Amino acid sequence: MDSIDMKIIRLLEEDGRLSHEEISKCLHISRPAVHQRVAKLEKNGIIKGYRGIVDWSRLEQKIKAYIYVKMKCLNFRETSDKIVALQVRDVTILECQRLAGEWCMMLKVRVSAPEHITNLIDEMVKIHEVQETSTTFILSTMYENGRKEN
Helix, strand or coil: CCHHHHHHHHHHHHCCCCCHHHHHHHHCCCHHHHHHHHHHHHHCCCCCCCCCCCCHHHHCCCEEEEEEEEECCCCHHHHHHHHHCCCCCCEEEEEEEECCCCCCEEEEEEECCHHHHHHHHHHHCCCCCEEEEEEEEECCCCEECCEECC
């Protein structure tokens, strides 16, 4: 892994649809060299896949928030699976992170209205292992999904 591989990774992180030809022009190396490097990054599991970046505002889910969760449980994975599996109307759980420190878990969610977060929390606290939650609304995003936001 060298600086060229890192540049390829950054370019693909910004736009996963870039062709090998476009990458080769950006980095001033041959298209076959780009192809070989990308194939190696994929084979080694460094590039796990490619995905679309969703414009959530077009889906009316403009509000983002972090929900911090305190739990008391014997099986963290099982409890976190219960939380992530909750089906709450107009709520999309984007991420679930295990934390060290005061809070056990952090969820990143998208909703169209704050009351949808209330509905999610109401369902979460029905899970016996969930002890406490705290919500932080995201005002604006400067950098996400490997790229600068508008």
